[in-house]
Amino acid sequence: MKPPLRPLLAIAGREVGSIFRTPVGWIVTALYALLTAVLFTLQTIDPGGPATLRYFFTPAAWLLMIVAPALSMRLFSEEYKAGTIEPLATAPVGPALIVCGKFLGALASVAAMLIPTLAYPIVLAFLADAPLDAGAIASGYLGLILIAMLYLAVGLLVSTTTDSQVLAFLVTLIALVLVMVAAGPAARFAPAWLLPVLAELSIQNRAAVFAAGVLESRHAVFFCASSGALLACAYASLTVREGR
Amino acid sequence: MITVKHASKSFGKTRAVRDLSFELQPGQMTGLLGPNGAGKTTTIRMIAGYLAPDAGTITLAGHPVAGGNSPTDPVAARRNLGYLPESAPLYTELRPAQYLDYRAKLFALPRRERRAAIARVLDQCRLTDMAHKRIGTLSKGYRQRVGLAAALVHNPPVLILDEPTNGLDPAQMRTTRALIAELAADRTVLLCTHVIPEVERACARVLVIAGGRLVADGPPAEVGRRSDTIQIECRDTESADDERLLRDAITHALGAGSIIAPVPKSTAPNRSDEAAPGWVRLAITPDPARAPTPDHDPQAALARALAGIGRPIRHLASTAAPLEERVVDLIERTAHHESDPGTEPAPGPAPDPGEQDGSAP
Numbered sequence: 113m114k115p116p117l118r119p120l121l122a123i124a125g126r127e128v129g130s131i132f133r134t135p136v137g138w139i140v141t142a143l144y145a146l147l148t149a150v151l152f153t154l155q156t157i158d159p160g161g162p163a164t165l166r167y168f169f170t171p172a173a174w175l176l177m178i179v180a181p182a183l184s185m186r187l188f189s190e191e192y193k194a195g196t197i198e199p200l201a202t203a204p205v206g207p208a209l210i211v212c213g214k215f216l217g218a219l220a221s222v223a224a225m226l227i228p229t230l231a232y233p234i235v236l237a238f239l240a241d242a243p244l245d246a247g248a249i250a251s252g253y254l255g256l257i258l259i260a261m262l263y264l265a266v267g268l269l270v271s272t273t274t275d276s277q278v279l280a281f282l283v284t285l286i287a288l289v290l291v292m293v294a295a296g297p298a299a300r301f302a303p304a305w306l307l308p309v310l311a312e313l314s315i316q317n318r319a320a321v322f323a324a325g326v327l328e329s330r331h332a333v334f335f336c337a338s339s340g341a342l343l344a345c346a347y348a349s350l351t352v353r354e355g356r
Numbered sequence: 357m358i359t360v361k362h363a364s365k366s367f368g369k370t371r372a373v374r375d376l377s378f379e380l381q382p383g384q385m386t387g388l389l390g391p392n393g394a395g396k397t398t399t400i401r402m403i404a405g406y407l408a409p410d411a412g413t414i415t416l417a418g419h420p421v422a423g424g425n426s427p428t429d430p431v432a433a434r435r436n437l438g439y440l441p442e443s444a445p446l447y448t449e450l451r452p453a454q455y456l457d458y459r460a461k462l463f464a465l466p467r468r469e470r471r472a473a474i475a476r477v478l479d480q481c482r483l484t485d486m487a488h489k490r491i492g493t494l495s496k497g498y499r500q501r502v503g504l505a506a507a508l509v510h511n512p513p514v515l516i517l518d519e520p521t522n523g524l525d526p527a528q529m530r531t532t533r534a535l536i537a538e539l540a541a542d543r544t545v546l547l548c549t550h551v552i553p554e555v556e557r558a559c560a561r562v563l564v565i566a567g568g569r570l571v572a573d574g575p576p577a578e579v580g581r582r583s584d585t586i587q588i589e590c591r592d593t594e595s596a597d598d599e600r601l602l603r604d605a606i607t608h609a610l611g612a613g614s615i616i617a618p619v620p621k622s623t624a625p626n627r628s629d630e631a632a633p634g635w636v637r638l639a640i641t642p643d644p645a646r647a648p649t650p651d652h653d654p655q656a657a658l659a660r661a662l663a664g665i666g667r668p669i670r671h672l673a674s675t676a677a678p679l680e681e682r683v684v685d686l687i688e689r690t691a692h693h694e695s696d697p698g699t700e701p702a703p704g705p706a707p708d709p710g711e712q713d714g715s716a717p
Contacts, residue, residue, distance in 0.1 A: 122461030126447070133449045195445030199506065202404040202441075203462040204434040354408055 119205045120213045127217025128224070131183065137221065144179055145228040148172050152232045157239065164245070168232055169252035169323035173259050173316070176222070177292070180260055181284035183221055184267025185277045187214045188350075192275035207350040211343055215268055222260040226253065248325025255322020258335035259315060263288060265342035272349040292316060357382045357514055357544040358403055363412030363423075365398050372398040374568040376412070382513070385540040387555030387576070388548040390565035391687055396548045397442060399565065400516050403546070404439045405430035417514055435463065438512035442519045444503025448492030452483055452502045455491060456509050463510035477505040481535060497528030504535065515545045521554065533558065552680040564683055566690040576679050579686075585641050586658055587619060589671035592636045601665055609661035610654055611643025635670065 131137035148168060155167040191197035200210060237244050267284040274280050294302075295314035302310055311317065318331045358380040365373040373395040380386055390396045401407040403414055405421050413423030417436035420428045447455060453474060460470040478484045481501040486494060491502060500520060507515060520536060521529045537558050539545065549555060555562055555576060562579045564572040572579045593599040607614050619637040631637040642654045655674055662669050677685075 116464075118464045119462045122458055126450075126458055129454075130447065130449055194447075195441065195443065196447060198401075198406055198441040198445060199439065199459075199503075200462075202406050202434055202437065202439045203459070204431045204464075205462055206431055354406065 116209065119203070120209055120216070123200075123205070123210060123213025124217035124220060127187070127214055128220050130186075131217075131221045132224070136182075140179060140182055141225045141228070144175060144225050147175055148229050148232070152229075152235075156232070156236065164325075165233060165236065165249055165252055166323045166325070168229075169255060170320060172229065172256055173319040173323070176256065176260050176263055177288050178285065179225065180218075180222065180263030181267045181281045181288070183218050184264050184284060185271055185281040187218060187268050188271040189275050189277045189280045193277070201350075201354070207347050207354070211268070211272075211346050211350065215264060215343060218264045218268065219257070219261060222264065223257065226256060245325060247327075251322050251325045251327045254327070254332075255319055258322070258332060259319055261339045262315065262335050262342075265339040265346070269342050269346040269349065272346045272353070357384075357417055358546065359413075359415045360399070360403065361413045361423075363399070363402055363409045363414060365395075365402060365407065365409050372568050373402070373409070373565075376565070376568070376570055378563055378570060378573060380544055380546060382544050383542065384561060385537075385545040385547065385559050386561045386563060387559035388546055388563050388565065389550065389552060389555055389683055391550065394565045394687075395568040396550075396565055397518055398568075400439075400518055400546065400548050404437060404516060405434055435510070436512050436514050438507035438510070438515045440500075440503045440507045440515075440517045440520055443522065444500050446491050446499060446502055446506075448490070450491055451488050452478070452491060452494075452505065453487040455502060456505055459506045460509045465510060473509050473511065477508045480508065480538075481505040482531070495528075497524050497532070500524060500528070500532060501535070504532075508539065513543055515539060515543050516548070517545065518548045519550075520547070521549070521551060552683055556679045562679075562683075564686055566687045569690070571686050571690050572683075577676075579679065579682060584654075584674040584676045585639050586655055586672065586674050587637060587639050588658065588662070588669055589631050589635050589637045590662060590667050590669045592634055602662075602667060605661040605665045605667075606640060606658065607643075609657040610640065611646035613643035613645060615641040617641075632670070637671075 148171070151171045152165075152168045155171075156165060188197070191200060201207075205213075233244060233249050263284075266287055267280065270284045270287070271277075271280040274283075291313060292315065295310045296316060299307060299310045299314075312334075318334065321328060321331055360379070361377050363373055363376045364371070376395075376399060388396050388399065398407060402409045402422065403416060405416075409422050411423070414421040416433040419430075419433035419436070420426050421430050421433045422428055447458075450458070456474045456477060457470060460473055465473060478487050481504055483498065483501055483505055486498055486502075491499060494502065504517075504520065507517075517536065521532050524532060533554060536545070536547065540558065547555065547559060559576060562572070562574065562576050563570060564579060590602070593602060603616060606616055617639050619631075619639050640658065646652065646654070655672060659669070659672060
C-alpha cells in the first residue's frame with residue numbers, strides 16, 4: 113500500500129469505526145432500515161403492480177436528507193470540541209487528506225446503512241412474476257450513493273466551521289431544505305429566466321431519474337462536481353482555520 | 357533541531373507571541389516556562405504546524421514549517437515530531453492499541469513495523485495491561501500515557517510536550533516525569549509547563565515567556581539570576597548610631613541599592629537557623645548594579661566591612677534564590693515594564709546561554 117493511501121484509509125476507517133462503535137450509528141441504521149421497510153411494504157409490494165423498486169428509491173433519497181447531516185455533523189465539530197483535531201492536524205497528513213479521509217469514511221458509513229435494504233430487491237424477486245431489472249436497481253442504488261455524496265459534502269463543509277454538532281446538523285438540514293424548496297415548490301414564484309437554473313439545482317428531479325432506472329452521465333457529473341467543489345471549500349475552511 | 361526566528365502571532369487584538377526567536381540543539385531537553393496566557397501553547401502550536409505565525413520563520417528538523425523564502429513543507433517536518441497537546445485529547449471510544457495503530461497508520465508505518473512500534477511504546481509507557489481497555493474508562497494518568505505513547509509511536513527525534521503532568525496526582529506525576537526523563541536521553545524535547553520544579557530537575561535549558569516575549573533563556577541555575585542573597589548573623593545593635601554604622605558599612609561594600617532586611621523568625625519547631633539571644637539575622641541582597649566579578653566577591657567584601665567596624669559575626673552564607681522565585685521575579689518585572697515602559701526594561705534573552713554570568717540583567 114502506498115504511503116498516502118494508508119493515512120487516508122486510516123482516517124476513513126476510524127470514521128466508520130467511530131460511527132459503528134457507538135449506539136448512534138446502529139440506531140440510525142435501524143431507523144433507516146425500518147422506515148424504508150415500511151415504505152417498501154406499503155408502496156412497492158403491490159399485487160398486480162409492476163415489479164420495480166422505483167417507489168422505494170424516491171423516499172429513500174428523501175430520508176438521506178436527515179441521515180446524511182446526522183452522520184456529517186460530527187466529522188469535524190466533534191474533533192474541535194474534544195481537541196482531537198490537534199493531534200490529527202499535526203500528523204504528517206495535510207488538510208486535503210483529512211477532508212478526503214473523513215468524507216470517504218462518512219460515505220462508506222452510508223453505504224453500510226444501505227446494506228440492509230438489499231433485502232428488498234431479493235424479496236421482490238421472490239414475489240414478482242417477471243424477472244427484476246438488475247440495471248434499474250443498480251442505477252437506483254448509484255443514485256442514492258451520489259445523493260449521499262452531495263449531502264455529506266454539504267454537512268462536512270458546515271462541520272468545519274463550528275464545534276457544535278447540533279448547529280452543524282441544523283445548518284446542514286436547513287441548507288438542504290432551502291435548496292429543495294427553492295428548486296421545488298418555490299420555483300413557480302421565480303422569474304422565468306431563473307427556472308432553468310432552479311431545475312438544474314433540483315436534486316429531487318435528478319433522484320427521480322436514477323430511481324426510474326435511467327443512468328445519465330450528466331447527473332453523475334453534477335453530483336461528483338458539486339461534491340468536489342464543496343470538499344474544496346472544506347479544505348479552504350480548514351486551511352483558514354490553521355492560520356487563524 | 358527547532359529554529360524559531362522573529363515569530364509573531366495575534367488573535368484579533370491580542371498579541372499572543374511577539375518577535376520570538378530561539379533555537380534548540382539536538383539531544384537537549386528544554387523547558388518552556390511562563391504564566392497562563394504567556395504564549396507558550398501558541399508557540400508550540402506554531403512549531404507543530406497547527407497554527408501559522410503571522411510573521412517570522414520556523415523550521416523543524418531542517419524542514420521549513422512556516423515563513424521564509426523557500427516553500428514550506430510542514431508535512432515532512434511533522435514526520436520528525438512527536439507532539440502531546442495539552443490534556444492529551446484522545447478518541448475515547450477506541451482502545452489504546454487501536455488508537456496507537458491508527459496513529460501509526462497516519463505516519464504511514466508498514467504493517468510489520470507498526471506491530472513492533474505499538475508493542476514498544478506500550479511497554480515504554482507501561483500501558484501493556486491497559487492496551488485493550490476502552491480509553492474512556494482509563495484514569496487521567498493512563499490517558500496521558502496513551503497520548504505520550506501516540507506521540508512516540510513513529511519514534512520521532514523531536515518531542516514537544518504541553519503540560520504533560522497537568523491534573524495528575526503526585527504518584528502519576530512522578531512516573532510521568534521519570535518516563536519523560538527516559539525519553540529525553542536520545543531526543544530533543546521541548547517541555548512546556550508551569551510546574552517550575554519539573555523543569556529545574558529535568559531540563560538543561562529554560563526558556564521563559566511572558567507577555568508573548570522571550571524574557572530569559574539559559575540553564576536553570578542561571579535564568580533570572582541576580583546576586584545571591586547573603587545571610588549574616590551579627591551582634592544586635594545597641595543604638596541607632598550602631599545601626600546606621602552597620603547599614604553604611606554594608607552599602608559601602610555592596611552598593612547603595614543593597615536591600616537589608618531582618619530574617620523573619622521561623623514558626624517551625626526546633627529551627628537550627630534561629631539567631632542566638634543577643635544576635636540578629638539579616639538577609640542582604642546586594643545592589644544589582646554591583647554584580648559579582650572575579651575582583652568583587654560580595655561575601656568577602658561584606659566580611660571585610662563588618663570587621664572594619666568591629667561588628668562581631670558568627671554566621672555568613674550566600675543563598676541563591678530558587679528558580680521559582682527568579683522566574684516569578686522575571687515575569688513580574690516584565691508585567692511591570694509593560695504597564696510602565698519608563699521603568700527598568702524587561703531583560704532580553706541571552707544571546708548564548710553558556711555566556712550568562714549570573715549578573716543582574
